[in-house]
Amino acid sequence: MPSFKVSLLDYGAGNVRSVRNAILANGYEIEDITDPAQIAQAKAIIFPGVGSFGSAMRVLQEKGFDGPLRTYLSAHDRPFLGICLGMQTLFESSDEHEDGRPAIPGLGVIPGKVIKFDSTKIAVPHIGWNGRIVHQESPVLRYVADDEDTYFVHSFYAPVIEENKEWILTTTTYGDQPFVSAIQRGSVVATQFHPEKSGSTGLKVLQGFLEVRIAESLDADIKTETKLTKRVVVALDVRSNDHGDLVVTKGDQYDVRENHKEGVVEGRGGVRNLGKPVSLARRYYQEGADEIAFLNITSFRQGVIEDMPMLQVLEEASKNIFVPLTVGGGIRSYTEPISGRTWSALEVASRYFRAGADKVSMGSDAVHAAEAYVASGGTKTGTTSIEMISRVYGVQAVVVSIDPKRVYIKSKEEVDSKHVVVELGDDQLGPTGERLCWYQCTVKGGREARNICAVTVCKACEALGAGEIMLNCIDMDGQCNGFDLSLMRAVSRAVSIPVIASSGAGTPGHFTDVFSKTNVQAALAAGMFHRREVEIEDVKAAMHAHGTATRKSS
Numbered sequence: 124m125p126s127f128k129v130s131l132l133d134y135g136a137g138n139v140r141s142v143r144n145a146i147l148a149n150g151y152e153i154e155d156i157t158d159p160a161q162i163a164q165a166k167a168i169i170f171p172g173v174g175s176f177g178s179a180m181r182v183l184q185e186k187g188f189d190g191p192l193r194t195y196l197s198a199h200d201r202p203f204l205g206i207c208l209g210m211q212t213l214f215e216s217s218d219e220h221e222d223g224r225p226a227i228p229g230l231g232v233i234p235g236k237v238i239k240f241d242s243t244k245i246a247v248p249h250i251g252w253n254g255r256i257v258h259q260e261s262p263v264l265r266y267v268a269d270d271e272d273t274y275f276v277h278s279f280y281a282p283v284i285e286e287n288k289e290w291i292l293t294t295t296t297y298g299d300q301p302f303v304s305a306i307q308r309g310s311v312v313a314t315q316f317h318p319e320k321s322g323s324t325g326l327k328v329l330q331g332f333l334e335v336r337i338a339e340s341l342d343a344d345i346k347t348e349t350k351l352t353k354r355v356v357v358a359l360d361v362r363s364n365d366h367g368d369l370v371v372t373k374g375d376q377y378d379v380r381e382n383h384k385e386g387v388v389e390g391r392g393g394v395r396n397l398g399k400p401v402s403l404a405r406r407y408y409q410e411g412a413d414e415i416a417f418l419n420i421t422s423f424r425q426g427v428i429e430d431m432p433m434l435q436v437l438e439e440a441s442k443n444i445f446v447p448l449t450v451g452g453g454i455r456s457y458t459e460p461i462s463g464r465t466w467s468a469l470e471v472a473s474r475y476f477r478a479g480a481d482k483v484s485m486g487s488d489a490v491h492a493a494e495a496y497v498a499s500g501g502t503k504t505g506t507t508s509i510e511m512i513s514r515v516y517g518v519q520a521v522v523v524s525i526d527p528k529r530v531y532i533k534s535k536e537e538v539d540s541k542h543v544v545v546e547l548g549d550d551q552l553g554p555t556g557e558r559l560c561w562y563q564c565t566v567k568g569g570r571e572a573r574n575i576c577a578v579t580v581c582k583a584c585e586a587l588g589a590g591e592i593m594l595n596c597i598d599m600d601g602q603c604n605g606f607d608l609s610l611m612r613a614v615s616r617a618v619s620i621p622v623i624a625s626s627g628a629g630t631p632g633h634f635t636d637v638f639s640k641t642n643v644q645a646a647l648a649a650g651m652f653h654r655r656e657v658e659i660e661d662v663k664a665a666m667h668a669h670g671t672a673t674r675k676s677s
């Protein structure tokens with residue numbers, strides 16, 4: 124049993140539950156730093172930065188943590204692990220400011236300024252599993268093989284410059300941009316990637332850190348490149364069945380009821396039950412899923428805060444699933460019918476982040492926000508859920524999940540000129556041979572169609588501060604005929620944030636298709652994995668054989 128407790132610097136801005144769980148999984152106890160005086164006494168500090176650089180530094184200053192931290196870090200001989208923003212705050216400054224507030228300098232331990240990736244060249248944020256080039260012999264990485272990927276999610280990065288070379292432990296390449304992905308000097312370590320979200324690889328990094336010894340620092344020497352892998356995401360559509368049990372279900376074009384007579388409700392079959400959310404998610408983590416999404420598909424019927432089971436699902440799942448968890452369904456402002464108490468979308472999201480979610484995904488609310496944004500000629504009010512949540516938790520924490528369906532047309536003139544019309548492939552023609560369609564957005568789980576197209580919604584949501592698009596397609600959902608490549612192409616060309624292709628996967632080849640024929644960064648499947656028709660390792664093997672970068676599951 125380790126002889127010391129790990130001191131966790133949790134300044135209350137987001138999900139540090141996973142970091143806690145990862146420390147516990149390594150067999151260490153945790154002590155929270157709530158008073159600046161604890162910093163000097165700490166045996167090892169872990170600082171998981173969450174939110175934006177400006178807000179993190181402001182909170183550190185307000186709580187009086189910044190001075191003691193600088194002292195703790197100054198001799199490089201006290202164990203410290205900064206994670207993500209916790210690494211960036213070690214630099215002198217950042218281009219990431221809080222809206223309307225003056226720039227705040229960083230802790231200034233490492234020379235250099237943190238800057239933003241160029242979204243005209245690559246999708247921003249950099250989200251997903253990528254490798255690293257090791258520049259120092261370090262005990263922190265002693266249990267990790269060179270080809271094991273780790274999970275990144277960030278829009279800003281620390282460039283490699285002459286002045287910080289002696290700090291560099293690893294670098295990583297995104298597009299053709301190398302950046303600092305980990306630093307170490309003595310016992311001070313920090314990673315741009317998230318060990319707590321990097322599966323068993325991340326747990327081994329934590330283990331290495333907690334056993335840290337002083338490493339020799341070497342000059343950085345950039346030799347080669349790493350590659351962001353394409354992610355395989357599993358979605359669990361969750362709802363109560365007719366007996367009130369929370370189950371993972373799966374629809375055909377969003378209809379989740381069996382067609383047979385057993386358990387008939389209102390003349391229709393019962394809700395398909397494909398398993399329990401937490402145990403199924405655990406299975407997918409162990410089998411190598413790069414990310415897991417829980418979608419509460421009936422949340423429009425009830426408030427999410429009343430929906431305690433989903434919060435419990437997140438709490439349980441995050442105990443031993445160390446890859447990113449997204450939760451969607453009902454992320455919007457909400458008034459409780461009996462008490463009249465109103466929850467803002469930000470408060471709802473905060474509950475989920477505290478329960479263990481890394482990202483929240485918004486469906487209906489995002490479509491309504493996009494409609495208002497377009498109607499106002501592109502004015503941001505600062506009050507939409509997307510804006511409020513991304514301001515506090517960062518754009519990378521805000522996913523927009525939309526549910527479009529095709530509207531076939533014979534010619535562009537038939538349709539409002541504001542809709543983006545897409546040409547269909549020969550195998551995708553409409554019922555009477557239509558070669559064109561527009562993708563109409565829906566809300567309430569596909570029940571209500573809106574007069575706005577998917578491309579417009581995605582562009583508007585990006586402008587409002589969404590960091591990623593989960594792009595479903597009702598026509599393809601559950602059909603196992605492959606992703607809607609026309610839709611994926613149209614949206615991934617129109618936005619510069621990452622797109623997750625969803626709906627329709629039935630074979631490993633569907634993944635290699637969508638990755639080779641469109642610019643999406645991730646692809647999601649549900650039914651084929653739930654029914655065990657295809658295993659995650661089959662998908663990854665096909666991607667590997669096809670030359671698509673994929674994370675080796677460790």
Ligand code: 1PR
Pocket residue numbers: 358359360373374376377378379418419420421422423451452453454484485486487488524525526566567568569595596599600601602603625626627628647648649650651
């Ligand atoms: O509108 O913010 O409350 O969010 C509701 C969320 O629930 C949205 O993300 C919406 O997509 C989802 N949702 C609502 N109703 C359904 C339904 O199926 N009846 N599920 C639903 C959407 C889409 C994917 C599905 C893929 C892959 N499901 O999650 O898993 O299509 O399936 P496949 O691989 O089997 O083809 P809000």
